[in-house]
Amino acid sequence: MAMMFFFFLLFSVFLFLFQLQAVVLAAGFLGVGGAPQPRPRDSDECAVTRCGDDGPDIRFPFWLKDHQPNHCGYPGFQLSCSPTKDTLLDLPFFGTAKPICRRCEEIGKYCRLRRRNNSSSRKHDETECSHNNITDTPSLGKQATGETKSPSPVLKGVIPSGLFLLLVVMVTVYLVHRSNKSKKEDQMKIERFLEDYRALKPTRYTYAEIKKITDNFKEKLGQGGYGTVYKGKFSNDVHIAAKILNDVKGNGDDFINEVGTIGRIHHINVVRLVGYCADGFKRALVYEYLPNDSLEKFISSNQEKCSLGWERLQGIALGIAKGIEYLHQGCDQRILHFDIKPHNILLDHNFNPKISDFGLAKLCSKEQSAVSMTAARGTVGYIAPEVFSRNFGNVSYKSDVYSFGMLLLEMVGGRKNTYVTTQNTSEVYFPEWIYDRLNHEQGIVVEEDGDAKIVKKITIVGLWCIQWYPGDRPSMTVVVQMLEGDEDTLVMPPNPFTTTNPRTAAGEKSFDSKLEVISESE
Incomplete structure (x- = not known):
């Protein structure tokens, strides 16, 4: 049960993180599929702009940091200008670039947004290789300006939340495992006690069982005024001595004394009472068998x-x-x-x-x-x-x-x-x-x-x-x-x-x- 609970919680955490990452990627790169609509923008604040004369137009959903308010575009579509008037693009999730930029970097070129002929419908969601202009700097961050790129706000929330959930899962699994282990140890201790108690507590037998144990009183060990002692054997080959009491008409004081005293005694130098029989007037005492007789x-x-x-x-x-x-x-x-x-x-x-x-x-x-x-x-x-x-x-x-x-x-x-x-x-x-x-x-x-x-x-x-x-x-x-x-x-x-x-x-x-x-x- 503890392991099943652990895997269920772990699966839930990974599923949550995967869905959260998908939402962030969809919001950061696509800007569609149920993403919130942009706030109403002032025509002057959010007008099309650029970093240099030859630079690409910067329009919604992109926005230019330090020149436009953040409501002029989507979070994660922030652009900035380098001292040489190049346009810098910071990708929003884990600082990774789109795969197409890798091929540009392998041949020593830069990745920039592709321009389309229809200027009224320009979209900067595609890239192309070039010697200058828009530069994709996923790993360098704002190296051109000498600043260090910080994680996006979404990423800042995702990582601590995921680590916290993972910590909760680990602590929960540990506590459940320790609790189950403690309960199992307690149960085993109780079982051992009951087993020992059953072995120590005298067992009550019927007279028919006494006859069966002694093989119908086959082997006599001794006889006296108190009764006759016969050798017997349990099914597990443990030998016993059964004393059949003679005084069946007495008040039973000797029988009560024997069971009441020796039945509670457990000492290496005191004979152990294994069981007894009180079947009507037929009474017997069952002891451990001692092969060397008496002193x-x-x-x-x-x-x-x-x-x-x-x-x-x-x-x-x-x-x-x-x-x-x-x-x-x-x-x-x-x-x-x-x-x-x-x-x-x-x-x-x-x-x-x-x-x-x-x-x-x-x-x-x-x-x-x-x-x-x-x-x-x-x-x-x-x-x-x-x-x-x-x-x-x-x-x-x-x-x-x-x-x-x-x-x-x-x-x-x-x-x-x-x-x-x-x-x-x-x-x-x-x-x-x-x-x-x-x-x-x-x-x-x-x-x-x-x-x-x-x-x-x-x-x-x-x-x-x-x-x-x-x-x-x-x-x-x-x-x-x-x-x-x-x-x-x-x-x-x-x-x-x-x-x-x-x-x-x-x-x-x-x-x-x-x-x-x-x-x-x-």
């Missing part, structure tokens, strides 16, 4: 193929910490997970951790220091003391910090937080055992010296996180800083265990102080 498989398995190295475990711990920090600080409302444990930490193809299962999550404002709860929620072994008893303090985001600390210690021990010895059937509390070893500077022995520093750092951070009272625990922001910093700058936390259990001594003997090396799998 629990790698820290609780004795199989060599399921093991990880300490550096990778440290990266996983840092990723989980950043994910929890985002839940606590990165959203409009603070999200408390209340079920941080290895089973709910999924790993992608690069072993990047992603927090999952938000069925127990709660939302609260960042200014809110405590959360009201009617019953304890979470998994035994990872639940903070204040969730069980308010004697330890109020339930808050520090409850997730405690769960994360227990997860770190489980990563270090490669085992659950309780351990049954072969010599003694009494349980030994692993966090208390490892605290005693570090506090007595016995340390933890691993095969590689570099790995020992990583193990010590993860252990100290975990012990800080499991302090009994919420106020003694660091925030997740501080935890991230501790994991990213140098282990030599970390100090041992206070003893989180209020009493000394006699079973600890017995248990200490049953534990091998050398931990199993968790080697990285290919």
Whole structure:
């Protein structure tokens, strides 16, 4: 549209200039075809005259400058006399001569008006070659008198008008082009946003669509009290994990929590909710598929193929910490997970951790220091003391910090937080055992010296996180800083265990102080 508009305006300008030039030429050279009639002339002022005795008669439509008023002839038919009494003719448009004068100049002669035999009907609209008399000086102007020829009044108006119109056209085309370009860029930006928004916003599926995506629930990935997880695939070969919820008769709180919280979260360390199904009593959650299963498989398995190295475990711990920090600080409302444990930490193809299962999550404002709860929620072994008893303090985001600390210690021990010895059937509390070893500077022995520093750092951070009272625990922001910093700058936390259990001594003997090396799998 902009280019069509530009060519239309340009054509209009050239057409206007062409018509204006034709009018000027017709008025300047022909004096006919609708040209205005001359004003009434005084017989004495406009009488026939000449420059010299042998010069041609000067009569209408020609007039002699400085001897006759300008109303004695047409504009552009002005003649003048040279000092040698020659008659000079100035052509009106662009100073160009009639073509016939060119032939005279080529043979060294002058162009003059041709005289006719009938003197009463003389017309000076034809030229002839001669050695003197009327001289056509299109390019020299008034060279004979030493003056410089100025453009005619018509030409003075045509050139500025044409340039002005051309400038208007160019400015208009530029503005239209810029406006169209800006509109196209805005439209493209909106389209990109809508495309990204559609990709990020969870999609609602029918139960029939869920069955189609999972190929009629063909491949099972896992099962638990919450439901069964199946592997599925979209038409574009994107794999997903569909969790079919079991509690179809419940009030749907877990389902609402999951969709309402994770549906608005977009973080590299939080699993992405692709879609959901709420088709009557049939409910399902569709997640991105993570091929390496959960962290629990790698820290609780004795199989060599399921093991990880300490550096990778440290990266996983840092990723989980950043994910929890985002839940606590990165959203409009603070999200408390209340079920941080290895089973709910999924790993992608690069072993990047992603927090999952938000069925127990709660939302609260960042200014809110405590959360009201009617019953304890979470998994035994990872639940903070204040969730069980308010004697330890109020339930808050520090409850997730405690769960994360227990997860770190489980990563270090490669085992659950309780351990049954072969010599003694009494349980030994692993966090208390490892605290005693570090506090007595016995340390933890691993095969590689570099790995020992990583193990010590993860252990100290975990012990800080499991302090009994919420106020003694660091925030997740501080935890991230501790994991990213140098282990030599970390100090041992206070003893989180209020009493000394006699079973600890017995248990200490049953534990091998050398931990199993968790080697990285290919």
